[in-house]
Amino acid sequence: MYFFLSNLALLDLCSTTTIVPQMLVNICSARKIISWTGCVAQLVISLGLGSTECVLLAAMAYDRYAAVCHPLRYMAIMSCSLCWLMAIASWLTGITASIVQMSLTVQLPLCGHNRINDFFCEVPALLSLACADTSTNEAGLLVGSVVILPVPLGLILVSYGYIGAAVLRIRSAEGRRKAFNTCTSHLVVVSLFFGTAIYVYMQPPSQHPQHQGKIVSLFYGIITPMVNPLIYTLRNKDVHRALRKALRKQCWMQRT
Incomplete structure (x- = not known):
C-alpha cells in the first residue's frame, strides 16, 4: 500500500x-x-501525469482486492516484482499516451489570437484554437480517453465488486468496518479524479462548454492532488500517532 502511495504522492x-x-x-x-514551448511542456507533463494516475489508481484497486479478498496470500500475490511491474507499466502508459496526444495536437495550425480559455494548457483548450478540421484529433482524443479513463475505471469497479462481496461475507461488524476502512480513502480519490476527468475528456471539445470545463479541470489538475494527502493521512493510524506526538512535543516546548 505504501509503495503505491509513494508513487501517487x-x-x-x-x-x-x-x-x-x-x-x-x-x-x-x-x-x-x-x-509556446512552456505550453507544450505543460501539456505533455500534465497529461502524462494524469494518464499515469488513472492506471496507478487501478493498480491500487487490485492491491486492495488482494488485501481484502486474499489476506493470507497477500504478500505472495503482491510481491515486490509485481508492484514494480505495475508501477512501471503505469508510468510508461501515461508517458506514451501523453506523447501521442501531444504529437497530434501540436501539428494543428493555430488561429491568430492564440488565447487559451483555460487555467493551464491541455488538449481540449488547444484544439479550440485550431483553424483546421479537428475531427481526427477529437477522434484520437476520444479513443485515448477510453483507454485511459473508462478501462481503468472498469477494472476498479470490478475489483470493488469482489471486495464488496467479500465484505458482505464477513460475519462480525468490526471485521466489516475494518475492511471498509481499508478502501474508503481510495474510493474517494477515484470518485474525485475520474468523475471530473471523464467530464472534460469524454466529450468533443467543440461541444464542450469552456467556462464549465476549465472549472472542472481545476479539480483533477489541482484540487485532487492537493486533497489526496489529506484523504489518505487523516485515516491512517500511524499518521495520527505521529501527529499527536508532534503536538504533545510542541505543547511541552511551549510550557518549558
Whole structure:
C-alpha cells in the first residue's frame, strides 16, 4: 500500500509543480502569457501525469482486492516484482499516451489570437484554437480517453465488486468496518479524479462548454492532488500517532 502511495504522492507533487506556479503568476499579473514551448511542456507533463494516475489508481484497486479478498496470500500475490511491474507499466502508459496526444495536437495550425480559455494548457483548450478540421484529433482524443479513463475505471469497479462481496461475507461488524476502512480513502480519490476527468475528456471539445470545463479541470489538475494527502493521512493510524506526538512535543516546548 505504501509503495503505491509513494508513487501517487510523487505524481501529485509533480502535477501541482507543473501547473500551479504558472497559474499563480498569470492570476497575479495583468499580462497573462505563457510561451509556446512552456505550453507544450505543460501539456505533455500534465497529461502524462494524469494518464499515469488513472492506471496507478487501478493498480491500487487490485492491491486492495488482494488485501481484502486474499489476506493470507497477500504478500505472495503482491510481491515486490509485481508492484514494480505495475508501477512501471503505469508510468510508461501515461508517458506514451501523453506523447501521442501531444504529437497530434501540436501539428494543428493555430488561429491568430492564440488565447487559451483555460487555467493551464491541455488538449481540449488547444484544439479550440485550431483553424483546421479537428475531427481526427477529437477522434484520437476520444479513443485515448477510453483507454485511459473508462478501462481503468472498469477494472476498479470490478475489483470493488469482489471486495464488496467479500465484505458482505464477513460475519462480525468490526471485521466489516475494518475492511471498509481499508478502501474508503481510495474510493474517494477515484470518485474525485475520474468523475471530473471523464467530464472534460469524454466529450468533443467543440461541444464542450469552456467556462464549465476549465472549472472542472481545476479539480483533477489541482484540487485532487492537493486533497489526496489529506484523504489518505487523516485515516491512517500511524499518521495520527505521529501527529499527536508532534503536538504533545510542541505543547511541552511551549510550557518549558
